[in-house]
Amino acid sequence: MSDSTNPVFAVRNLWKVFGPKADRIPGSPEADLSGEDLRQRTGCTVAVRDVSFDVRKGEVFVVMGLSGSGKSTLVRCLTRLIEPTSGGIAIDGEDVRGMDTARLRELRRHRAAMVFQHFGLLPHRSVLDNVAYGLEIQGAGKAERRAKAGEIVEKVGLAGLEGRRPGQLSGGQQQRVGLARALAVDPEVLLFDEPFSALDPLIRRDMQEEVVRLHREEGRTMVFITHDLSEALRLGDRIALMRAGRIVQCGTPEEIVGSPADEYVRDFVRDVPREQVLTVRRAMRPAVGGEADSGPAVAPTTLVSEAIEAVARTGGPVRVVEGARCLGVVDHQVLLAVVAGVESAGSGAPTEKAVA
Numbered sequence: 001m002s003d004s005t006n007p008v009f010a011v012r013n014l015w016k017v018f019g020p021k022a023d024r025i026p027g028s029p030e031a032d033l034s035g036e037d038l039r040q041r042t043g044c045t046v047a048v049r050d051v052s053f054d055v056r057k058g059e060v061f062v063v064m065g066l067s068g069s070g071k072s073t074l075v076r077c078l079t080r081l082i083e084p085t086s087g088g089i090a091i092d093g094e095d096v097r098g099m100d101t102a103r104l105r106e107l108r109r110h111r112a113a114m115v116f117q118h119f120g121l122l123p124h125r126s127v128l129d130n131v132a133y134g135l136e137i138q139g140a141g142k143a144e145r146r147a148k149a150g151e152i153v154e155k156v157g158l159a160g161l162e163g164r165r166p167g168q169l170s171g172g173q174q175q176r177v178g179l180a181r182a183l184a185v186d187p188e189v190l191l192f193d194e195p196f197s198a199l200d201p202l203i204r205r206d207m208q209e210e211v212v213r214l215h216r217e218e219g220r221t222m223v224f225i226t227h228d229l230s231e232a233l234r235l236g237d238r239i240a241l242m243r244a245g246r247i248v249q250c251g252t253p254e255e256i257v258g259s260p261a262d263e264y265v266r267d268f269v270r271d272v273p274r275e276q277v278l279t280v281r282r283a284m285r286p287a288v289g290g291e292a293d294s295g296p297a298v299a300p301t302t303l304v305s306e307a308i309e310a311v312a313r314t315g316g317p318v319r320v321v322e323g324a325r326c327l328g329v330v331d332h333q334v335l336l337a338v339v340a341g342v343e344s345a346g347s348g349a350p351t352e353k354a355v356a
Contacts, residue, residue: 006057006092006093007054007055007056007057008055008056008057008091008092008188008189008221009054009055009078009089009090009091009189009223010054010055010088010089010090010093011051011052011053011054011078011087011088011089012052012087012088012089013026013050013051013052013086013087013088014048014050014051014052014074014077014084014086014087014088014089015046015048015049015050015051015084015085015086015087016046016047016048016070016073016074016077016082016084016085016245017044017045017046017047017085018044018045018047019039019042019043019044019045020042020043020044021042021044022044022085023085023086025038025042025044025046025085026050026085026086026087027086030042030044031046031049031050034244035244035245046245047070047073047074047245048070048073048074048077048084048245049070049244049245049246050087050246051070051074051087051242051245051246051247052247053240053247053250055189055221055223056221056237057221058219058220058221059221059222059237059238060211060215060222060224060235060236060237061221061222061223061224061236061237061238061240062223062224062225062226062231062232062235062236062238062239062240063075063223063224063225063226063239063240063242064225064226064227064228064229064231064232064239064240064241064242065227065241065242065243066227066243067227069242069243069244069245070242070244070245070246071225071226071227071242072193072194072225074225074242075191075193075223075225076193077089078091078096078112078191078223079096079104079107079108079112079114079191080096080097080099080104081108081114084097091107091111091112091188091189092188109134109137109138109185110138110185110187111187111188111189112187112188112189112190112191113134113181113182113183113185113187113189113190113191114182114191114192114193115178115179115182115190115191115192115193115195116178116193116195117193117194117195117196117197117198118198120178121166121174121177121178121181122166123165123166123167124165125165125166126162126163126164126165127153127158127161127162127163127164127165127166127169127177128146128149128150128153128162128163129146129149130166130177130181131149131152131153131177131180131181131184132145132146132148132149132184133181134181134182134184134185135148135149135184135185138185145184148184149180149184150162152180152183152184153180155180155183155214156176156177156179156180156183156210156214157176157210158173158176158177158180161173170203171198171199171200171203172199172200172203172206172207175195175196175199175207176207176210178195179195179207179210179211179214183214187220188220188221189220189221189222189223190220190221190222190223191222191223191225192211192222192223192224192225193225194225194226194227195207196208196226196231197226197227197228204231208231208234208235211224211235212234212235224236229268229269229272230272232253233253233256233257233272233277236252236253237252238250238251238252239251239252239253239256241256241265241268243264248261248262248264248265249261249262249265253277254277254278254279254282256269257269257272257274257277257278258274258277258278258282273305274304274338274339274341275303275304275305275308275335275338275339276303276304276305277303278303278304278338279300279301279302279303279304280298280300280302280303280304280307280320280330281300281301281320281327282304282338283304283307283330283334283335283337283338284300284320284327284328284329284330284334285328285329285330285331285334286328286329287317287319287326287328287329291317291319291329292319292326292329293326295314295316295317295318295319296310296313296314296318296319297318297319297320297321297326298310298318298319298320298321298330299320299321299322300320300322300327302320304330304335304338304339307330307335308335308339311330311331311332311335316331317329317330317331318330318331
């Protein structure tokens with residue numbers, strides 16, 4: 001369960017500008033120029049442009065966008081692997097930009113671990129010793145770090161491969177080693193920078209399932225960078241969609257697909273199977289007559305695709321029930337409207353009738 005009152009990361013008005021005199025761009029008249037106009041006039045490139053968001057404790061926060069949108073630069077700014085130009089970054093209320101070298105080292109070694117697209121494994125070390133490497137950097141003894149690494153190796157599905165070298169592993173296995181190495185230091189936050197984009201589709205899906213499983217079991221806060229919309233929708237509790245260094249919309253997968261902020265987002269989600277993302281809370285209509293009093297029921301978080309099956313089985317409306325209240329009903333007409341993207345004005349209106 002995420003906690004919105006005490007964000008793990010709080011980012012405010014963050015800028016990253018590359019080029020001569022980059023420090024003068026935020027807040028200047030040139031800041032409103034398009035990327036190409038800004039390059040021509042100042043020689044500077046804006047990678048992250050006035051970005052603000054919170055990452056809540058226990059959530060998977062996905063930053064997605066096309067190549068060049070600024071998403072990878074953004075995640076590197078969180079731990080100052082790339083130094084921000086201006087703006088604020090805090091982790092658990094502590095100013096990241098104000099950290100000295102020692103405190104920043106502690107942040108990277110203990111509190112926020114990064115998983116990259118390129119695994120960065122040490123080819124001469126075994127799986128076990130690669131996983132234990134972060135603990136070695138922290139100063140843990142050999143017996144302690146190998147014992148801990150062994151636990152994590154089993155957790156990510158690599159049991160039996162502890163003695164192999166990275167060159168003896170498949171791409172998916174190597175990425176599991178990278179994930180295990182990050183988990184071994186028990187970080188508060190895992191930062192993923194397009195970790196699965198180089199993997200074959202089936203292996204990529206397996207790794208996505210691994211992230212879902214680990215998050216379900218541990219509830220660890222994750223920031224996940226991707227250019228793949230289906231990956232974002234599958235993994236994210238919330239998604240920040242970037243374009244040209246800006247966040248154009250931030251919301252749940254259902255909000256992104258169901259209520260696109262502009263034409264750019266609308267184009268992005270145009271081919272998404274809406275019934276696989278939207279819930280019956282968006283599809284339901286008020287109950288009429290005796291519809292609220294009897295018949296099959298589903299929770300408001302039920303996907304439209306599952307509600308379609310329920311309506312098909314019963315041949316009539318299905319109640320949407322939360323606790324002791326019937327919030328509304330769904331039938332073939334409102335469900336079809338959601339799939340087609342033409343929800344009626346009455347969709348989602350609560351009935352608020354108590355259920356006996």
